[in-house]
Amino acid sequence: MSLERSEVEGIAQLARLKIEAADIDSYATGLNNILNLVDQMQAVDTTGVEPLANPLDAVQRLRVDEVTEANQRELFQTLAPQAEAGLYLVPKVIE
Amino acid sequence: MINKTLAELASGLDSGEFSSVELTQAYLDRIQAEDSKYNAFITVTATEALAQAKAADARRSAGKAGPLTGIPLAHKDIFCTAGVKTSCGSKMLDNFIAPYDATVTHNLAEAGMVSLGKTNLDEFAMGSSTESSYYGPSHNPWDLTRVPGGSSGGSAVAVAARLAPAATGTDTGGSIRQPASFCGITGIKPTYGRVSRWGMIAYGSSLDQGGPMTQTALDAAMMLNAMAGFDAKDSTSVNKEVPDYTLRLNEPLKGLRIGLPKEYFGAGLNPDIAACIQSAVKQFESMGATVKEISLPRTDLAIPAYYIIAPAEASTNLSRYDGVRYGHRCDSPVDLFDLYTRSRGEGFGDEVKRRIMIGTYALSAGYYDAYYRKAQQLRRLIKNDFEAALQEVDVIMGPTTPAPAWVVGEKAKDPVSVYLEDIYTISANLAGLPGMSIPCGFVDGMPVGLQVIGNYFDESLLLNIGHQFQQSTDWHTKSAV
Numbered sequence: 232m233s234l235e236r237s238e239v240e241g242i243a244q245l246a247r248l249k250i251e252a253a254d255i256d257s258y259a260t261g262l263n264n265i266l267n268l269v270d271q272m273q274a275v276d277t278t279g280v281e282p283l284a285n286p287l288d289a290v291q292r293l294r295v296d297e298v299t300e301a302n303q304r305e306l307f308q309t310l311a312p313q314a315e316a317g318l319y320l321v322p323k324v325i326e
Numbered sequence: 327m328i329n330k331t332l333a334e335l336a337s338g339l340d341s342g343e344f345s346s347v348e349l350t351q352a353y354l355d356r357i358q359a360e361d362s363k364y365n366a367f368i369t370v371t372a373t374e375a376l377a378q379a380k381a382a383d384a385r386r387s388a389g390k391a392g393p394l395t396g397i398p399l400a401h402k403d404i405f406c407t408a409g410v411k412t413s414c415g416s417k418m419l420d421n422f423i424a425p426y427d428a429t430v431t432h433n434l435a436e437a438g439m440v441s442l443g444k445t446n447l448d449e450f451a452m453g454s455s456t457e458s459s460y461y462g463p464s465h466n467p468w469d470l471t472r473v474p475g476g477s478s479g480g481s482a483v484a485v486a487a488r489l490a491p492a493a494t495g496t497d498t499g500g501s502i503r504q505p506a507s508f509c510g511i512t513g514i515k516p517t518y519g520r521v522s523r524w525g526m527i528a529y530g531s532s533l534d535q536g537g538p539m540t541q542t543a544l545d546a547a548m549m550l551n552a553m554a555g556f557d558a559k560d561s562t563s564v565n566k567e568v569p570d571y572t573l574r575l576n577e578p579l580k581g582l583r584i585g586l587p588k589e590y591f592g593a594g595l596n597p598d599i600a601a602c603i604q605s606a607v608k609q610f611e612s613m614g615a616t617v618k619e620i621s622l623p624r625t626d627l628a629i630p631a632y633y634i635i636a637p638a639e640a641s642t643n644l645s646r647y648d649g650v651r652y653g654h655r656c657d658s659p660v661d662l663f664d665l666y667t668r669s670r671g672e673g674f675g676d677e678v679k680r681r682i683m684i685g686t687y688a689l690s691a692g693y694y695d696a697y698y699r700k701a702q703q704l705r706r707l708i709k710n711d712f713e714a715a716l717q718e719v720d721v722i723m724g725p726t727t728p729a730p731a732w733v734v735g736e737k738a739k740d741p742v743s744v745y746l747e748d749i750y751t752i753s754a755n756l757a758g759l760p761g762m763s764i765p766c767g768f769v770d771g772m773p774v775g776l777q778v779i780g781n782y783f784d785e786s787l788l789l790n791i792g793h794q795f796q797q798s799t800d801w802h803t804k805s806a807v
Contacts, residue, residue, distance in 0.1 A: 234687075239683070242683045242686050242687050242690070243667075243683060244667075245686050245690060246641060246670075246682050246683050246686040247645070247648075247663075247666040247667050247670055248667060248670050248671050248674070248679055248682065248683065249667040249668045249670070249671030249672075250671065250679070251671075258679070258680065258683065261676075261680045261741065262680060262683055262684060262687070264740075264741070264742045265633055265680070265684050265742060265745075266684075268629065268630055268633060268742055268745065269630040269631075269633050269634055269697065269701075270630075271626070271627065271630050272627060272630045272631065272634075272697075272700050272701060272704055273696070273700070275624075275627065275704060275707075277700060277703035277704065277707070280703040280706050280707060281703070281706055282699055282702030282703050282705070282706065283702050283703075283705040283706035283709060284532060284702060285518075285532055285562065285758075286518045286532065286533075286705075286709065286755075286756065286757055286758025286759075287518060287519055287564065287758055287782070289519070289562065289564070291561055292561050294558070303425065306425050307425060307651070307652075309425075310422065310423065310425065310651070310652035311650070311651055311652060312649060312650070312652075312653075312655035313655070319650050319651060321650055321659075321662055321665060322659050322660065322661050322662055322664070322665055323661075324661075324662055
């Protein structure tokens, strides 16, 4: 299968990536080349094969639900592009 | 001094031949004088390094030094280092000062190792050459026109060019083993879950594993001793005792059963590399090992499965870079969507964007079963093939790469052709098995690596094999500088 321009734009939107209009075609080519490579998978019959998510078939370890970390808001917010009064600033969301 | 191994440096520090401060200064001087031609480092932390070296010397004077205390190393710039820029090779994190230490960097610092700085890598570890780094490619010390491999290319160059005696790396599809092979050094990717991923910037979380990159297998064993172990902060860390990896290094290899997968010696393999591997295998036979041909029939499917699973995990992992809490933010966003899309569009390079988009597509409604589920089913079959093979043999040997290092820029127009170069390394990540690359020869002046894949948690055997080989050959002592 082959992705069209409009599909590439849709994927970019889903992935929250701004792709310049002039670059859409080259991304379409790049993505189609990868999809052509992975399409060999479809030739294999995998009926009844259990998918493998963790190579050791391990499951998520659980722990007691208690606070283990101290709040480091000030330290972490020194990294923020824009923070004020302990809050992260973003463009206005609600009019 | 600069050609010494970790083991030799440890004995030099022990005997008082040199101090950690002197040793650290010697490497810092070398980096300053030489790294402009290699571009191995993104950040050099000279002041911090000398302070750590001073502390290490004091610890030694107090009689509290361990085997690695006072020895410098370099960290791949994917490991968070508190107070030091941690870029992951990306414009997205060019301004990111990590607020905490990764478990790996913490453990090595506790062992007394001195960090010289942070090494170059493909952006977010997505690549096999360092060419996708925001900071430009690193150059192979054996031939500066060639790539060092990747993604841990800066670490491999640092060790091979003797800018550091050892370095950390990470391996998602070959990113320790392939640059180790291209640069003529030793690198081991441990079993998935053996080394904590906490503070190691995530690419493909079910594949990523950190490990040492060194001149020798003995050095790798010494470093892995300090790196490995259970970490409650990594939910995929395995709670299993860590052996002393140096203990079995000297065991004889008599009776070792080696399997050679016929699929690893097919038409795609450079015949001169095949000859190097065959001659290494003969060496093992002369040491008492037995060799048989085996089959890993789904070898060709490893790359397709990987290029769904890794991008799918990457698209999820990299969704955290949103321009809000840290990292690159675009100028004057008009609304939240614009903030997200432009920050990410500007912050990520082409290869990262391609992989995020492939992953997003593979996980999207209507395509999940055809791509993601299918790839995970193939992953199960690939693991089953390895498990069957490892019933018959103790280790699997073959080339680390099908060809030696390519010329910088040579494959820039065809990223998929680069993906195919990882044919022999990717399946160990899919299966979660440990794999090691050790130098075993040269083709046209460029180093060649022998790959050894072992059973789960059998790193001791791999290192034993590496050490025995290095006792009877001198490929690992060849220096590019």
